[in-house]
Amino acid sequence: QLQLAQSGGGLVQHGGSLRLSCAASGFRLDYYGIGWFRQAPGKEREGVSCISSTGDSTKYADSVKGRFTISRDYAESTVYLQMNSLQPEDTAVYYCAAEPVSSSSCHFGTNNYYYWGQGTQVTVSS
Numbered sequence: 001q002l003q004l005a006q007s008g009g010g011l012v013q014h015g016g017s018l019r020l021s022c023a024a025s026g027f028r029l030d031y032y033g034i035g036w037f038r039q040a041p042g043k044e045r046e047g048v049s050c051i052s053s054t055g056d057s058t059k060y061a062d063s064v065k066g067r068f069t070i071s072r073d074y075a076e077s078t079v080y081l082q083m084n085s086l087q088p089e090d091t092a093v094y095y096c097a098a099e100p101v102s103s104s105s106c107h108f109g110t111n112n113y114y115y116w117g118q119g120t121q122v123t124v125s126s
Contacts, residue, residue: 002026002115004096009120012086016124020081022096022117027077033099033106034072034079035113038092038122047108048094049081054104061108063089086124093119 008020022034035050049070050059058070069082079096097113099106 004098004115004117006094006096006117006120009094009122011123011125014086014088014124014126016086017082017084018086018122020083020094020096020120020122022079022081024077024098024115029072029077029079029098030074031100031102032115033101033103034070035097035099035106035108035110036070036079036081036094037097037108037110038090038094040089040092043092045095045110047110050106050108051079052104052106053102057105059106059108083122086122088124088126090122091124092122094122095119 003025005023033053036048037045039045051070067085072079096117098115099113
């Protein structure tokens, strides 16, 4: 069964850190662009960060630039989202997604992302 398994969410205080993981099961992520998205209650899903399949291009939403870092481990077929200086407005369900494309760029358009993780709750207390 082909799926993405997420881990690492939870409750953290304002200013704290969390690391989210997104691991592929049943396939390898080598030729997939990976995006992280989040959805807060009553809001639309938004792109947070993405990394190209080649690993040499990343993109961040303005709201998380300088605080979040995306990375990928090809050997482990896993992508990480390191989140520092967390703020209450970062509270949301976070999803990882994989786009089957070999490219040196990435994007936040959800229509091209084929596999989605189960989602993980991140709650930041004030």
